[in-house]
Amino acid sequence: MIDQTSPDFVASFARGLSVLRAFSADAPRQTLSEVAERTGLTRAAARRFLLTLEALGYAQSEGRHFRLTPLVLDLGFSYLSSLDMADTLQPWLQRAGDALNESCSAAVLDGSDVIHIAHAGGPPHVLTVNLAVGARLPAHCTAMGQVLLAHLAPPRRNVLLRSLGFEPRTPATITDMKSLSDRLAEVRNQGYALSDQELEPGLRALAVPLHDRSGTVIAAMAVSTHSARMSTDRLLAVGLPALQDAARGFEATQAMRG
Structure with a gap:
């Protein structure tokens, strides 16, 4: 298993996953600022990841708030079904x-x-x-x-x-x-x-x-x-x-x- 200093480690992918994991039962709806704070990302980076997730159908925006969509269940159930x-x-x-x-x-x-x-x-x-x-x-x-x-x-x-x-x-x-x-x-x-x-x-x-x-x-x-x-x-x-x-x-x- 590689570590985070390896040239094979894709840091941007890891940051994108951190945005997904920022949402939880305790915080299902979050503003851009809240996501940035929970992940340690800048507001600009958090915004790019959230908009990308929205474009892919994994998130949706509701005014100033974002929430995950049921599509993210496919990620977990793909693993569980295996x-x-x-x-x-x-x-x-x-x-x-x-x-x-x-x-x-x-x-x-x-x-x-x-x-x-x-x-x-x-x-x-x-x-x-x-x-x-x-x-x-x-x-x-x-x-x-x-x-x-x-x-x-x-x-x-x-x-x-x-x-x-x-x-x-x-x-x-x-x-x-x-x-x-x-x-x-x-x-x-x-x-x-x-x-x-x-x-x-x-x-x-x-x-x-x-x-x-x-x-x-x-x-x-x-x-x-x-x-x-x-x-x-x-x-x-x-x-x-x-x-x-x-x-x-x-x-x-x-x-x-x-």
């Missing part, structure tokens, strides 16, 4: 979700975030966090993210940890590299991660790794619940066996498909 892993995962997620009567998800690591690639719904919870397919969440404060970070090769993991912003989402969020490194060592040793209200108050999640035929961790699977519904002890007692059973089923299916 993952037959998601199709293989679905029945195993559903099996675990039905057994636990809770929401189960699977995700892969993308930089310092996790991206949800499959989901089996459980009962509605009073939570604001988005657990649907395509949702992107910070890895350091999610159970699946901690599983995936824990199983990275040490050089890559160390580089990634040094780049984290450690945004405190709740009072329980880990906000320093030493504490997170200790947590990840624990996750590697015990084979699962338990995130207790680190992402959102009330959200409790348990995750296990998913391996390919070579034993490499390629994704993570989790069950999510509300703290009022299930204690951490109960989640470990019933959730961990259900997730481990589903993970073994998925891995066996992947191996047979070969």
